[in-house]
Amino acid sequence: MVAISSAHLRPRWQPQFEIPLYMKRILPFIIILVVLGAALGSAWYLTRTIPASPTLGTQSPSTSPVSQNSSAAQPAGNPGVPGAEPAHVLGPAAAPARLEEFGDFECPPCGMFHPILQQMHAEFGDQLQITFREFPLVPTHQHALAAASAAEAAGLQGRFWEMHDLLYDHQNEWKKEFDVRPIFERYAEQIGLDVERYKRDLGSDVVAQRIFVDGKRGHSLGVKGTPTVFLNGREVPFENLAAEKLRVVIQNEIRNPSK
Amino acid sequence: MKKIYGVAALLALFGLADALYLTIEHITGQSVRCTIISGCSEVLSSPYAVVAGIPLAIIGAAAYFTVFSLATLAIFGYRVAATLLRPLIIAMFFVSVWLIYLQAFVIREFCQYCLLSAAVTLALLVVMVIVPRLR
Numbered sequence A: 001m002v003a004i005s006s007a008h009l010r011p012r013w014q015p016q017f018e019i020p021l022y023m024k025r026i027l028p029f030i031i032i033l034v035v036l037g038a039a040l041g042s043a044w045y046l047t048r049t050i051p052a053s054p055t056l057g058t059q060s061p062s063t064s065p066v067s068q069n070s071s072a073a074q075p076a077g078n079p080g081v082p083g084a085e086p087a088h089v090l091g092p093a094a095a096p097a098r099l100e101e102f103g104d105f106e107c108p109p110c111g112m113f114h115p116i117l118q119q120m121h122a123e124f125g126d127q128l129q130i131t132f133r134e135f136p137l138v139p140t141h142q143h144a145l146a147a148a149s150a151a152e153a154a155g156l157q158g159r160f161w162e163m164h165d166l167l168y169d170h171q172n173e174w175k176k177e178f179d180v181r182p183i184f185e186r187y188a189e190q191i192g193l194d195v196e197r198y199k200r201d202l203g204s205d206v207v208a209q210r211i212f213v214d215g216k217r218g219h220s221l222g223v224k225g226t227p228t229v230f231l232n233g234r235e236v237p238f239e240n241l242a243a244e245k246l247r248v249v250i251q252n253e254i255r256n257p258s259k
Numbered sequence B: 001m002k003k004i005y006g007v008a009a010l011l012a013l014f015g016l017a018d019a020l021y022l023t024i025e026h027i028t029g030q031s032v033r034c035t036i037i038s039g040c041s042e043v044l045s046s047p048y049a050v051v052a053g054i055p056l057a058i059i060g061a062a063a064y065f066t067v068f069s070l071a072t073l074a075i076f077g078y079r080v081a082a083t084l085l086r087p088l089i090i091a092m093f094f095v096s097v098w099l100i101y102l103q104a105f106v107i108r109e110f111c112q113y114c115l116l117s118a119a120v121t122l123a124l125l126v127v128m129v130i131v132p133r134l135r
Helices: A002-008 A021-047 A108-127 A144-155 A160-169 A181-190 A195-202 A205-220 A243-255 B002-029 B056-075 B079-107 B112-134
Strands: A088-090 A097-103 A128-134 A228-231 A234-236
Touching: A021 B002, A021 B056, A088 A160, A097 A108, A097 A243, A108 A128, A108 A160, A108 A243, A128 A144, A128 A205, A144 A160, A144 A181, A144 A195, A144 A205, A160 A181, A181 A195, A195 A205, A228 A243, B002 B056, B002 B079, B002 B112, B056 B079, B056 B112, B079 B112
Parallel strands: A097 A128
Antiparallel strands: A088 A128, A097 A228, A228 A234
Protein backbone atom coordinates (compact mmCIF):
# COMPACT_ATOMS: atom_id res chain seq x y z
CA MET A 1 0.00 0.00 0.00
CA VAL A 2 2.71 2.40 1.06
CA ALA A 3 4.74 1.46 -1.97
CA ILE A 4 1.90 2.21 -4.34
CA SER A 5 1.12 5.59 -2.86
CA SER A 6 4.73 6.65 -2.89
CA ALA A 7 4.96 5.64 -6.54
CA HIS A 8 1.88 7.71 -7.09
CA LEU A 9 3.49 10.70 -5.44
CA ARG A 10 6.47 10.47 -7.68
CA PRO A 11 7.00 13.89 -9.20
CA ARG A 12 6.03 14.20 -12.83
CA TRP A 13 9.32 15.75 -13.76
CA GLN A 14 11.19 12.54 -13.01
CA PRO A 15 13.70 12.59 -15.85
CA GLN A 16 13.69 9.92 -18.52
CA PHE A 17 17.36 10.55 -19.20
CA GLU A 18 20.02 11.07 -16.65
CA ILE A 19 20.22 14.62 -15.41
CA PRO A 20 20.80 14.71 -11.68
CA LEU A 21 17.52 15.38 -9.94
CA TYR A 22 18.77 18.31 -7.92
CA MET A 23 19.90 19.99 -11.15
CA LYS A 24 16.42 19.72 -12.63
CA ARG A 25 15.00 21.24 -9.50
CA ILE A 26 17.42 24.13 -9.36
CA LEU A 27 17.77 24.94 -13.06
CA PRO A 28 14.52 26.95 -13.43
CA PHE A 29 15.49 29.14 -10.51
CA ILE A 30 18.88 29.74 -12.08
CA ILE A 31 17.20 30.75 -15.35
CA ILE A 32 14.81 33.05 -13.49
CA LEU A 33 17.64 34.69 -11.57
CA VAL A 34 19.65 35.20 -14.75
CA VAL A 35 16.69 36.90 -16.44
CA LEU A 36 16.04 39.03 -13.35
CA GLY A 37 19.69 40.03 -13.26
CA ALA A 38 19.72 40.87 -16.97
CA ALA A 39 16.52 42.93 -16.64
CA LEU A 40 17.68 44.90 -13.61
CA GLY A 41 21.16 45.31 -15.05
CA SER A 42 19.97 46.68 -18.37
CA ALA A 43 17.46 48.96 -16.63
CA TRP A 44 20.20 50.33 -14.39
CA TYR A 45 22.60 50.73 -17.30
CA LEU A 46 20.08 52.60 -19.44
CA THR A 47 18.66 54.91 -16.78
CA ARG A 48 21.92 56.24 -15.41
CA THR A 49 22.45 59.81 -16.55
CA ILE A 50 24.81 60.14 -19.43
CA PRO A 51 27.06 63.21 -19.32
CA ALA A 52 26.49 65.67 -22.16
CA SER A 53 27.87 63.97 -25.20
CA PRO A 54 29.34 65.70 -28.22
CA THR A 55 26.94 66.01 -31.11
CA LEU A 56 26.76 63.29 -33.63
CA GLY A 57 28.78 65.08 -36.26
CA THR A 58 30.48 62.68 -38.57
CA GLN A 59 30.52 64.79 -41.66
CA SER A 60 32.42 63.63 -44.64
CA PRO A 61 34.22 66.55 -46.26
CA SER A 62 32.42 66.05 -49.55
CA THR A 63 28.90 66.53 -48.20
CA SER A 64 29.10 70.02 -46.78
CA PRO A 65 31.41 72.29 -48.71
CA VAL A 66 29.62 75.52 -47.84
CA SER A 67 28.30 74.91 -44.40
CA GLN A 68 31.40 75.63 -42.36
CA ASN A 69 29.86 78.83 -41.09
CA SER A 70 32.46 79.04 -38.38
CA SER A 71 31.20 81.33 -35.68
CA ALA A 72 34.54 80.47 -34.07
CA ALA A 73 33.23 79.90 -30.56
CA GLN A 74 31.45 76.63 -31.41
CA PRO A 75 33.31 74.01 -29.43
CA ALA A 76 31.31 71.05 -30.69
CA GLY A 77 32.21 69.15 -33.82
CA ASN A 78 29.29 69.98 -36.07
CA PRO A 79 28.18 73.60 -36.38
CA GLY A 80 25.38 72.68 -38.81
CA VAL A 81 24.00 74.87 -41.58
CA PRO A 82 22.68 78.27 -40.48
CA GLY A 83 19.03 78.64 -39.51
CA ALA A 84 16.62 81.46 -40.31
CA GLU A 85 18.04 84.96 -39.90
CA PRO A 86 17.53 86.92 -37.80
CA ALA A 87 16.93 84.13 -35.31
CA HIS A 88 14.46 84.42 -32.44
CA VAL A 89 16.74 85.13 -29.52
CA LEU A 90 16.29 85.99 -25.86
CA GLY A 91 19.28 87.30 -23.95
CA PRO A 92 22.61 88.71 -25.13
CA ALA A 93 24.78 87.08 -27.80
CA ALA A 94 27.76 87.38 -25.47
CA ALA A 95 26.14 85.14 -22.83
CA PRO A 96 28.45 82.35 -21.67
CA ALA A 97 25.64 79.79 -22.06
CA ARG A 98 23.89 79.80 -25.41
CA LEU A 99 20.94 77.45 -25.64
CA GLU A 100 19.18 76.55 -28.86
CA GLU A 101 15.85 74.73 -28.77
CA PHE A 102 14.32 72.91 -31.72
CA GLY A 103 10.66 72.85 -30.88
CA ASP A 104 7.22 71.98 -32.16
CA PHE A 105 4.32 73.90 -30.58
CA GLU A 106 2.03 70.87 -30.71
CA CYS A 107 4.45 68.47 -29.03
CA PRO A 108 3.46 67.70 -25.42
CA PRO A 109 7.02 67.30 -24.04
CA CYS A 110 7.88 70.67 -25.67
CA GLY A 111 4.89 72.15 -23.90
CA MET A 112 6.16 70.70 -20.62
CA PHE A 113 9.65 71.99 -21.33
CA HIS A 114 8.42 75.54 -21.94
CA PRO A 115 7.90 76.55 -18.28
CA ILE A 116 11.29 74.99 -17.45
CA LEU A 117 12.99 77.18 -20.03
CA GLN A 118 11.11 80.25 -18.79
CA GLN A 119 12.35 79.44 -15.32
CA MET A 120 15.94 79.15 -16.57
CA HIS A 121 15.58 82.46 -18.38
CA ALA A 122 14.40 84.09 -15.16
CA GLU A 123 17.14 82.48 -13.07
CA PHE A 124 20.14 83.02 -15.32
CA GLY A 125 19.20 86.34 -16.90
CA ASP A 126 22.03 87.74 -19.02
CA GLN A 127 24.15 84.64 -18.48
CA LEU A 128 21.87 82.62 -20.75
CA GLN A 129 20.91 83.21 -24.35
CA ILE A 130 17.93 81.28 -25.69
CA THR A 131 17.29 80.68 -29.39
CA PHE A 132 14.13 79.06 -30.70
CA ARG A 133 14.17 77.07 -33.94
CA GLU A 134 11.07 75.83 -35.70
CA PHE A 135 10.95 72.07 -36.06
CA PRO A 136 7.30 71.21 -36.74
CA LEU A 137 6.83 67.44 -36.98
CA VAL A 138 4.45 67.64 -39.85
CA PRO A 139 3.10 64.15 -40.42
CA THR A 140 2.82 63.49 -36.68
CA HIS A 141 1.21 66.74 -35.60
CA GLN A 142 -1.58 68.10 -37.77
CA HIS A 143 -1.44 71.70 -36.53
CA ALA A 144 2.28 71.99 -35.91
CA LEU A 145 2.97 73.79 -39.18
CA ALA A 146 0.04 76.17 -38.68
CA ALA A 147 1.34 76.97 -35.19
CA ALA A 148 4.88 77.51 -36.46
CA SER A 149 3.50 79.83 -39.17
CA ALA A 150 1.48 81.76 -36.60
CA ALA A 151 4.57 82.30 -34.46
CA GLU A 152 6.68 83.34 -37.46
CA ALA A 153 3.95 85.69 -38.73
CA ALA A 154 3.86 87.27 -35.26
CA GLY A 155 7.65 87.49 -35.47
CA LEU A 156 7.35 89.64 -38.59
CA GLN A 157 5.60 92.18 -36.35
CA GLY A 158 8.19 91.79 -33.61
CA ARG A 159 5.98 89.67 -31.33
CA PHE A 160 7.41 86.19 -31.83
CA TRP A 161 7.96 85.37 -28.15
CA GLU A 162 4.51 86.56 -27.14
CA MET A 163 2.93 84.19 -29.67
CA HIS A 164 5.41 81.43 -28.74
CA ASP A 165 4.35 81.66 -25.08
CA LEU A 166 0.64 81.70 -25.88
CA LEU A 167 0.92 78.70 -28.20
CA TYR A 168 2.79 76.63 -25.63
CA ASP A 169 0.72 77.74 -22.65
CA HIS A 170 -2.56 76.92 -24.39
CA GLN A 171 -1.40 73.83 -26.28
CA ASN A 172 -4.23 71.72 -24.92
CA GLU A 173 -6.79 74.29 -25.95
CA TRP A 174 -6.02 74.11 -29.68
CA LYS A 175 -4.32 70.83 -30.51
CA LYS A 176 -7.52 68.78 -30.54
CA GLU A 177 -9.44 71.34 -32.60
CA PHE A 178 -10.34 70.75 -36.20
CA ASP A 179 -9.64 74.32 -37.35
CA VAL A 180 -7.03 76.27 -35.40
CA ARG A 181 -7.02 79.43 -37.51
CA PRO A 182 -9.68 81.35 -35.55
CA ILE A 183 -7.94 80.45 -32.27
CA PHE A 184 -4.57 81.69 -33.51
CA GLU A 185 -6.21 84.85 -34.84
CA ARG A 186 -7.61 85.45 -31.38
CA TYR A 187 -4.09 85.08 -29.97
CA ALA A 188 -2.81 87.51 -32.60
CA GLU A 189 -5.39 90.03 -31.49
CA GLN A 190 -4.60 89.39 -27.86
CA ILE A 191 -0.91 90.23 -28.29
CA GLY A 192 -1.75 93.35 -30.24
CA LEU A 193 -0.87 92.33 -33.78
CA ASP A 194 -2.26 93.93 -36.89
CA VAL A 195 -4.53 90.95 -37.56
CA GLU A 196 -5.06 91.67 -41.24
CA ARG A 197 -1.32 91.78 -41.84
CA TYR A 198 -0.88 88.68 -39.68
CA LYS A 199 -3.40 86.79 -41.86
CA ARG A 200 -1.58 87.85 -45.03
CA ASP A 201 1.82 86.93 -43.58
CA LEU A 202 0.66 83.44 -42.54
CA GLY A 203 0.80 82.16 -46.11
CA SER A 204 3.77 84.27 -47.17
CA ASP A 205 7.02 82.95 -48.60
CA VAL A 206 9.01 84.65 -45.86
CA VAL A 207 7.25 82.64 -43.16
CA ALA A 208 7.44 79.36 -45.10
CA GLN A 209 11.10 79.98 -45.85
CA ARG A 210 12.02 80.69 -42.23
CA ILE A 211 10.42 77.42 -41.07
CA PHE A 212 12.11 75.52 -43.88
CA VAL A 213 15.53 76.98 -43.13
CA ASP A 214 15.23 76.26 -39.40
CA GLY A 215 14.24 72.71 -40.28
CA LYS A 216 17.27 72.38 -42.54
CA ARG A 217 19.51 73.52 -39.71
CA GLY A 218 17.88 70.92 -37.46
CA HIS A 219 18.46 68.14 -39.96
CA SER A 220 22.09 69.19 -40.44
CA LEU A 221 22.58 68.88 -36.67
CA GLY A 222 20.98 65.45 -36.59
CA VAL A 223 17.77 66.57 -34.86
CA LYS A 224 15.26 63.73 -35.03
CA GLY A 225 12.65 64.80 -32.52
CA THR A 226 11.45 67.55 -30.27
CA PRO A 227 12.37 69.09 -27.98
CA THR A 228 16.04 68.87 -28.92
CA VAL A 229 18.23 71.29 -27.06
CA PHE A 230 21.80 72.33 -27.72
CA LEU A 231 23.91 74.17 -25.22
CA ASN A 232 26.94 75.90 -26.73
CA GLY A 233 26.67 73.56 -29.67
CA ARG A 234 26.44 70.31 -27.71
CA GLU A 235 23.21 68.37 -27.48
CA VAL A 236 21.72 68.12 -24.01
CA PRO A 237 20.40 64.58 -23.46
CA PHE A 238 16.64 64.44 -23.09
CA GLU A 239 16.80 63.16 -19.53
CA ASN A 240 18.76 66.27 -18.53
CA LEU A 241 15.96 68.59 -19.57
CA ALA A 242 14.23 68.40 -16.19
CA ALA A 243 14.60 71.75 -14.38
CA GLU A 244 16.98 70.61 -11.66
CA LYS A 245 19.28 68.81 -14.10
CA LEU A 246 19.22 71.51 -16.77
CA ARG A 247 20.13 74.09 -14.13
CA VAL A 248 23.28 72.13 -13.26
CA VAL A 249 24.19 71.66 -16.93
CA ILE A 250 23.87 75.41 -17.56
CA GLN A 251 25.81 76.27 -14.40
CA ASN A 252 28.63 73.97 -15.50
CA GLU A 253 28.67 75.61 -18.91
CA ILE A 254 28.90 79.09 -17.36
CA ARG A 255 31.73 77.98 -15.10
CA ASN A 256 33.83 76.28 -17.80
CA PRO A 257 32.56 77.69 -21.07
CA SER A 258 35.42 76.36 -23.18
CA LYS A 259 35.10 72.74 -22.11
CA MET B 1 2.05 20.88 -22.71
CA LYS B 2 5.67 21.70 -22.03
CA LYS B 3 5.85 23.35 -25.42
CA ILE B 4 3.04 25.67 -24.46
CA TYR B 5 4.89 26.77 -21.35
CA GLY B 6 7.98 27.33 -23.48
CA VAL B 7 6.02 29.58 -25.85
CA ALA B 8 4.52 31.40 -22.87
CA ALA B 9 7.97 31.96 -21.36
CA LEU B 10 9.27 33.39 -24.64
CA LEU B 11 6.24 35.66 -25.01
CA ALA B 12 6.71 36.82 -21.44
CA LEU B 13 10.36 37.62 -22.13
CA PHE B 14 9.27 39.71 -25.08
CA GLY B 15 6.67 41.47 -22.94
CA LEU B 16 9.29 42.03 -20.25
CA ALA B 17 11.64 43.71 -22.73
CA ASP B 18 8.80 45.92 -23.97
CA ALA B 19 7.74 46.90 -20.45
CA LEU B 20 11.35 47.58 -19.49
CA TYR B 21 11.69 49.86 -22.49
CA LEU B 22 8.57 51.76 -21.40
CA THR B 23 9.87 51.96 -17.84
CA ILE B 24 13.16 53.42 -19.02
CA GLU B 25 11.37 55.93 -21.22
CA HIS B 26 9.17 56.88 -18.33
CA ILE B 27 12.05 57.36 -15.93
CA THR B 28 14.51 59.06 -18.25
CA GLY B 29 12.22 61.24 -20.32
CA GLN B 30 9.16 61.68 -18.10
CA SER B 31 7.62 61.01 -21.48
CA VAL B 32 9.01 60.13 -24.84
CA ARG B 33 10.44 62.81 -27.09
CA CYS B 34 8.36 63.51 -30.21
CA THR B 35 9.84 62.23 -33.43
CA ILE B 36 8.90 62.28 -37.07
CA ILE B 37 8.14 58.58 -37.23
CA SER B 38 6.41 57.88 -33.95
CA GLY B 39 4.09 60.18 -32.09
CA CYS B 40 5.44 61.17 -28.74
CA SER B 41 3.72 60.01 -25.76
CA GLU B 42 0.85 61.83 -24.31
CA VAL B 43 0.06 58.41 -22.95
CA LEU B 44 3.24 58.05 -20.90
CA SER B 45 3.00 61.62 -19.67
CA SER B 46 -0.66 61.25 -18.70
CA PRO B 47 -1.73 60.75 -15.09
CA TYR B 48 -2.91 57.24 -16.05
CA ALA B 49 0.69 56.13 -16.54
CA VAL B 50 1.25 56.16 -12.78
CA VAL B 51 -0.61 54.11 -10.19
CA ALA B 52 -0.05 55.01 -6.53
CA GLY B 53 3.20 56.70 -7.40
CA ILE B 54 4.56 53.72 -9.31
CA PRO B 55 4.95 53.94 -13.08
CA LEU B 56 2.54 51.49 -14.67
CA ALA B 57 5.37 50.26 -16.88
CA ILE B 58 7.23 48.93 -13.81
CA ILE B 59 4.11 47.05 -12.72
CA GLY B 60 3.87 45.65 -16.26
CA ALA B 61 7.50 44.57 -16.19
CA ALA B 62 6.92 42.84 -12.84
CA ALA B 63 3.86 41.07 -14.26
CA TYR B 64 5.74 39.80 -17.30
CA PHE B 65 8.62 38.71 -15.11
CA THR B 66 6.19 36.76 -12.94
CA VAL B 67 4.67 35.09 -16.00
CA PHE B 68 8.13 34.20 -17.22
CA SER B 69 9.09 32.73 -13.85
CA LEU B 70 5.90 30.70 -13.50
CA ALA B 71 6.14 29.40 -17.08
CA THR B 72 9.77 28.40 -16.56
CA LEU B 73 8.89 26.58 -13.35
CA ALA B 74 5.99 24.90 -15.16
CA ILE B 75 8.35 23.61 -17.86
CA PHE B 76 10.30 21.89 -15.14
CA GLY B 77 7.18 20.32 -13.69
CA TYR B 78 6.22 22.61 -10.85
CA ARG B 79 2.49 22.20 -11.13
CA VAL B 80 1.60 24.97 -8.66
CA ALA B 81 3.25 27.42 -11.01
CA ALA B 82 1.17 26.11 -13.90
CA THR B 83 -2.06 26.61 -11.98
CA LEU B 84 -1.14 30.16 -10.95
CA LEU B 85 -0.22 31.11 -14.50
CA ARG B 86 -3.73 31.16 -15.95
CA PRO B 87 -5.46 33.48 -13.47
CA LEU B 88 -2.52 35.87 -13.72
CA ILE B 89 -2.72 35.97 -17.51
CA ILE B 90 -6.47 36.49 -17.41
CA ALA B 91 -6.03 39.36 -14.95
CA MET B 92 -3.35 40.90 -17.18
CA PHE B 93 -5.67 40.61 -20.14
CA PHE B 94 -8.39 42.59 -18.39
CA VAL B 95 -5.88 45.24 -17.33
CA SER B 96 -4.74 45.49 -20.97
CA VAL B 97 -8.33 45.92 -22.15
CA TRP B 98 -8.79 48.72 -19.61
CA LEU B 99 -5.57 50.42 -20.75
CA ILE B 100 -6.60 50.24 -24.40
CA TYR B 101 -9.95 51.73 -23.41
CA LEU B 102 -8.12 54.60 -21.67
CA GLN B 103 -5.95 55.21 -24.73
CA ALA B 104 -8.85 55.06 -27.18
CA PHE B 105 -11.52 57.02 -25.32
CA VAL B 106 -9.96 59.01 -22.49
CA ILE B 107 -6.47 60.08 -23.56
CA ARG B 108 -7.38 59.70 -27.23
CA GLU B 109 -3.79 58.93 -28.17
CA PHE B 110 -2.15 55.57 -28.64
CA CYS B 111 1.30 54.53 -27.57
CA GLN B 112 2.93 51.93 -29.79
CA TYR B 113 4.80 50.06 -27.09
CA CYS B 114 1.72 50.05 -24.86
CA LEU B 115 -0.23 48.44 -27.71
CA LEU B 116 2.60 45.96 -28.25
CA SER B 117 2.33 44.97 -24.60
CA ALA B 118 -1.41 44.45 -25.00
CA ALA B 119 -0.72 42.29 -28.06
CA VAL B 120 1.73 40.14 -26.08
CA THR B 121 -0.82 39.68 -23.32
CA LEU B 122 -3.45 38.72 -25.87
CA ALA B 123 -1.02 36.18 -27.36
CA LEU B 124 -0.40 34.79 -23.86
CA LEU B 125 -4.14 34.49 -23.33
CA VAL B 126 -4.55 32.63 -26.62
CA VAL B 127 -1.68 30.26 -25.91
CA MET B 128 -2.38 29.54 -22.27
CA VAL B 129 -6.15 29.82 -21.92
CA ILE B 130 -7.89 29.54 -25.27
CA VAL B 131 -5.80 26.89 -27.06
CA PRO B 132 -5.89 24.37 -24.14
CA ARG B 133 -9.69 24.77 -23.98
CA LEU B 134 -10.04 23.84 -27.62
CA ARG B 135 -8.32 20.54 -27.18
